[in-house]
Amino acid sequence: MNAGRPFAFHAGQAVPRRSVPALAFDEFREFAVGGVENGARLVALFGLPAAGDATQLLAILARDGEGLLTAATTEVGASYRSLTPDCPQAHWFEREIAEQSGVRPEGHPWLKPVRFHRPHCAARDAWSRPATLASKGFSVLGEGALIQALRPEAEGPECITSPAPNPQEKDRNVDPREETLRVPSLRGAPSPKTEKPDVGGMLPGVTDFFRVEGEEVHEVAVGPVHAGVIEPGHFRFQCHGERVFHLEISLGYQHRGIERALAGGPAARTMHYVETAAGDTTIGHASACCQALEALSGCSVPARAEAIRAIGLELERLANHTGDLGALAGDVGYLPTQSFCGRLRGDFLNMTALLCGNRFGRGLVRPGGAGFDLEPARAAELSARLDATMKDVAGAVGLLWETPSVLARFEDTGAVPRSTAEDLGLVGVAARGCGIERDARFDFPSGIYRLAQIPVSTWSSGDVFARAWVRWLEIQRSADFIREQLRSLPGGALRTECRTLAPESLVVSLVEGWRGEVCHAVLTDRRGHFERYKVVDPSFRNWMGLAMALRDQQISDFPLCNKSFNLSYCGHDL
Amino acid sequence: MELNWRPLIPPAAAFLLSPLLLGVINRTKALFAGRRGQPLLQLYFDIFKLLRKGATYSRTTTWVFRAGPVVGLAAVMAALALVPLGGLAATMPFAGDLLLFAYLLCLMRFFTVLAALDTGSAFEGMGASREVLFSALAEPALFLALAALARHSGSLSLSGMISGVGPGSWLTQGPALALVAAALGVVVLAENARIPVDDPNTHLELTMIHEVMVLDHGGPDLAFILYGSALKLWALLALLAGLVVPVRTGSAAADAAAAVGGMLLLAVGIGIVESSMARLRMTRVPKLLVGALALAALALVLVLRGGGRP
Numbered sequence: 001m002n003a004g005r006p007f008a009f010h011a012g013q014a015v016p017r018r019s020v021p022a023l024a025f026d027e028f029r030e031f032a033v034g035g036v037e038n039g040a041r042l043v044a045l046f047g048l049p050a051a052g053d054a055t056q057l058l059a060i061l062a063r064d065g066e067g068l069l070t071a072a073t074t075e076v077g078a079s080y081r082s083l084t085p086d087c088p089q090a091h092w093f094e095r096e097i098a099e100q101s102g103v104r105p106e107g108h109p110w111l112k113p114v115r116f117h118r119p120h121c122a123a124r125d126a127w128s129r130p131a132t133l134a135s136k137g138f139s140v141l142g143e144g145a146l147i148q149a150l151r152p153e154a155e156g157p158e159c160i161t162s163p164a165p166n167p168q169e170k171d172r173n174v175d176p177r178e179e180t181l182r183v184p185s186l187r188g189a190p191s192p193k194t195e196k197p198d199v200g201g202m203l204p205g206v207t208d209f210f211r212v213e214g215e216e217v218h219e220v221a222v223g224p225v226h227a228g229v230i231e232p233g234h235f236r237f238q239c240h241g242e243r244v245f246h247l248e249i250s251l252g253y254q255h256r257g258i259e260r261a262l263a264g265g266p267a268a269r270t271m272h273y274v275e276t277a278a279g280d281t282t283i284g285h286a287s288a289c290c291q292a293l294e295a296l297s298g299c300s301v302p303a304r305a306e307a308i309r310a311i312g313l314e315l316e317r318l319a320n321h322t323g324d325l326g327a328l329a330g331d332v333g334y335l336p337t338q339s340f341c342g343r344l345r346g347d348f349l350n351m352t353a354l355l356c357g358n359r360f361g362r363g364l365v366r367p368g369g370a371g372f373d374l375e376p377a378r379a380a381e382l383s384a385r386l387d388a389t390m391k392d393v394a395g396a397v398g399l400l401w402e403t404p405s406v407l408a409r410f411e412d413t414g415a416v417p418r419s420t421a422e423d424l425g426l427v428g429v430a431a432r433g434c435g436i437e438r439d440a441r442f443d444f445p446s447g448i449y450r451l452a453q454i455p456v457s458t459w460s461s462g463d464v465f466a467r468a469w470v471r472w473l474e475i476q477r478s479a480d481f482i483r484e485q486l487r488s489l490p491g492g493a494l495r496t497e498c499r500t501l502a503p504e505s506l507v508v509s510l511v512e513g514w515r516g517e518v519c520h521a522v523l524t525d526r527r528g529h530f531e532r533y534k535v536v537d538p539s540f541r542n543w544m545g546l547a548m549a550l551r552d553q554q555i556s557d558f559p560l561c562n563k564s565f566n567l568s569y570c571g572h573d574l
Numbered sequence: 575m576e577l578n579w580r581p582l583i584p585p586a587a588a589f590l591l592s593p594l595l596l597g598v599i600n601r602t603k604a605l606f607a608g609r610r611g612q613p614l615l616q617l618y619f620d621i622f623k624l625l626r627k628g629a630t631y632s633r634t635t636t637w638v639f640r641a642g643p644v645v646g647l648a649a650v651m652a653a654l655a656l657v658p659l660g661g662l663a664a665t666m667p668f669a670g671d672l673l674l675f676a677y678l679l680c681l682m683r684f685f686t687v688l689a690a691l692d693t694g695s696a697f698e699g700m701g702a703s704r705e706v707l708f709s710a711l712a713e714p715a716l717f718l719a720l721a722a723l724a725r726h727s728g729s730l731s732l733s734g735m736i737s738g739v740g741p742g743s744w745l746t747q748g749p750a751l752a753l754v755a756a757a758l759g760v761v762v763l764a765e766n767a768r769i770p771v772d773d774p775n776t777h778l779e780l781t782m783i784h785e786v787m788v789l790d791h792g793g794p795d796l797a798f799i800l801y802g803s804a805l806k807l808w809a810l811l812a813l814l815a816g817l818v819v820p821v822r823t824g825s826a827a828a829d830a831a832a833a834v835g836g837m838l839l840l841a842v843g844i845g846i847v848e849s850s851m852a853r854l855r856m857t858r859v860p861k862l863l864v865g866a867l868a869l870a871a872l873a874l875v876l877v878l879r880g881g882g883r884p
Contacts (some may be wrong), residue, residue: 218696218699219696220696220697220700220780221696222779222780227777227778227779228777228778241703242700242704242856242857329852331776331778331781332852332853333769333770333773333775333776333848333852333853334851334852334853335603335606335607335848335849336606336607336608336849336850338607339607339608339609340607340608343608403850403851403852405770405851405852405853405854406851406852408852408854408855408858409852409853409854409855413855554855554856554857555700555780556780556781556855556856557781557855557856558780559778559780559781560781
């Protein structure tokens with residue numbers, strides 16, 4: 001580290017791990033808290049096992065205006081002084097650290113698990129939850145067991161307790177939470193009666209919730225099973241009549257252990273794990289992963305592939321934004337836009353299928369390039385379909401802005417003040433709807449976005465209308481961008497080979513998915529394998545924004561507010 | 575002795591045809607949405623399907639929960655004995671039957687609300703509180719509208735009020751009748767859980783009013799509820815149709831056909847309203863209902879100033 005210049009690097013740039021300043025904890029805390037106070041943004045904060053019993057914390061800050069990232073590490077023991085009281089952006093990250101690494105942030109105002117799984121290091125638990133299953137003779141196997149099996153030579157601190165194989169256990173590679181749900185008797189335990197397994201605080205939603213006390217205050221619990229065909233999540237409202245005082249969101253039902261499964265890679269499954277981290281952001285997550293892999297292997301992506309990837313990313317945005325506007329119309333009972341946008345979303349998905357054979361873009365983005373080429377004939381058809389569909393979208397969405405009863409529902413509903421959005425570090429449509437010019441395509445451009453920029457679309461009111469309107473602006477700009485790219489599709493190769501990854505390196509990739517900024521932070525070990533693969537979906541940053549948007553709102557407006565954020569459950573739960 | 579079938583026509587038509595009204599509304603909405611939509615007779619199929627099913631009851635519920643759908647259906651069926659069909663008088667009209675009519679519908683609602691509260695679910699309790707609040711505001715609008723009609727026709731029975739409205743009344747008392755029709759129209763939408771007050775199609779429990787109260791009912795109970803709702807829609811639309819389609823030929827068949835045709839047209843109208851506007855924010859619904867009350871009050875003033883019968 002140079003003495004005078006602070007350590008800074010670009011998104012999508014691999015830097016040696018030893019160049020990341022290792023600070024004493026107080027300096028580290030000042031780095032993160034002070035940095036955020038000075039306008040930087042915490043894009044990732046996570047722990048990884050260090051020598052002995054210690055945990056290394058890594059904070060990555062983004063300086064949006066300069067397009068630069070800064071990072072610092074520190075080592076902590078079983079606990080440390082929480083950052084959250086001085087830096088609300090760290091709130092969710094610190095809960096995640098406590099859950100994953102078993103390190104307790106002392107003074108954290110609301111220290112609860114975010115996903116309700118066992119810590120990655122089974123020896124430590126921030127809540128001292130009993131390792132019930134282990135004591136009952138079940139092995140505590142983390143989700144990473146599979147990966148451990150795949151790389152038996154893995155070095156570094158052994159963090160997953162892998163007891164000697166028990167011959168009675170046939171399928172050992174199961175999620176521990178799944179084990180808690182199994183009745184012990186099924187697995188040869190003596191008890192013939194169905195004994196309720198002691199889950200020790202490991203079931204999602206089984207926890208204390210913030211409560212408002214008082215006469216006439218009542219609690220409404222919604223989910224995890226919902227009336228619509230949506231993902232599971234639990235919402236706990238503290239209401240006074242129809243008015244919401246407080247909403248607490250409890251997730252974790254979809255935790256599959258993707259981060260742990262990615263460790264040890266890159267492997268044949270890496271891209272598939274990433275593409276399914278959040279199915280509606282397939283291209284966003286795949287782009288972020290490829291950006292990291294390409295930076296680590298030092299390969300340069302051909303311009304043609306960059307353009308095709310960007311077309312895929314913008315088609316993903318078009319499909320989801322159009323679907324969201326239709327769903328928003330549906331939530332206020334406005335039929336025409338709901339029905340038409342439902343179909344038009346399908347048209348956009350079919351365009352993605354035209355590009356790569358899969359409606360969600362699986363297989364399109366591949367390390368070193370794109371999985372599929374776009375011949376002139378298909379490019380022409382894509383262009384024609386885009387024009388036809390955009391005409392219909394303009395008609396269907398236009399109805400929203402022309403119907404006073406719709407605007408009356410959208411305006412002043414679920415408003416998030418700009419200051420709150422900044423404090424929480426919201427990203428994507430939710431941030432731009434508060435007037436914050438924050439767009440990774442603009443602030444941290446990568447690939448073709450370095451050459452062809454898309455203007456940042458913002459609206460200042462912070463309410464449901466703002467989030468809907470920003471979507472509409474982005475739909476138009478994405479369509480223009482795709483048309484422009486199709487007109488001037490660069491020639492040349494489609495894919496180059498990515499060779500081995502640089503060892504002992506850190507790379508942070510930022511991609512503006514349709515929902516917001518997708519951040520992947522990858523640390524490689526001495527052999528050039530992923531030691532830690534950190535995925536931060538935009539939903540992880542924005543769920544708290546939804547909770548704040550509901551303050552003082554009508555509980556009957558919750559579905560509308562929720563839809564205006566349209567956050568991912570699986571992207572959060574990973 | 576020859577049996578007089580005429581008074582039995584209005585309830586018979588209601589019992590047979592009321593599920594068709596919802597089919598017409600749904601087909602209209604589908605048309606506007608660019609879809610083909612469900613069959614016109616879907617509600618009949620649903621009801622027959624549900625009647626063949628068993629029911630599940632939560633252990634926390636009591637007899638009140640089971641009584642809700644039965645009492646509700648019985649109340650609305652009894653109310654239909656008081657409702658005329660266009661020029662055809664009701665089965666049992668009597669002076670002041672409008673009060674019995676309104677409170678039979680109230681009884682239906684009362685038991686639906688009790689059954690909802692009996693489940694102890696937060697959702698159902700919320701729905702019940704909304705339903706009670708909004709119906710308390712819709713009731714005065716209904717009464718004032720009926721009072722204006724009573725004054726206009728000089729009759730205190732629903733049959734007399736409706737048969738007292740002829741094509742001539744629209745010429746002399748047009749503005750007042752239009753106001754009454756508008757107020758009744760809002761009451762029809764509010765009482766039957768239609769947009770802009772409620773959204774019958776939504777799956778979002780937190781936004782529901784009527785639907786959320788019946789979430790825990792299934793099987794024959796749900797069939798009773800669906801049939802009861804269809805009958806209630808018929809009862810209120812029959813009054814509105816009798817007012818806005820004042821065809822009085824004297825022939826039972828022609829009068830009934832005109833009234834039923836008018837109701838089907840009104841059902842199309844409801845479908846158009848639902849297709850062309852969003853739901854109101856929950857806090858705005860009372861304003862709409864008070865607006866209906868104001869229209870009805872104005873109608874009454876006009877009728878009083880106009881000196882009653884032309």
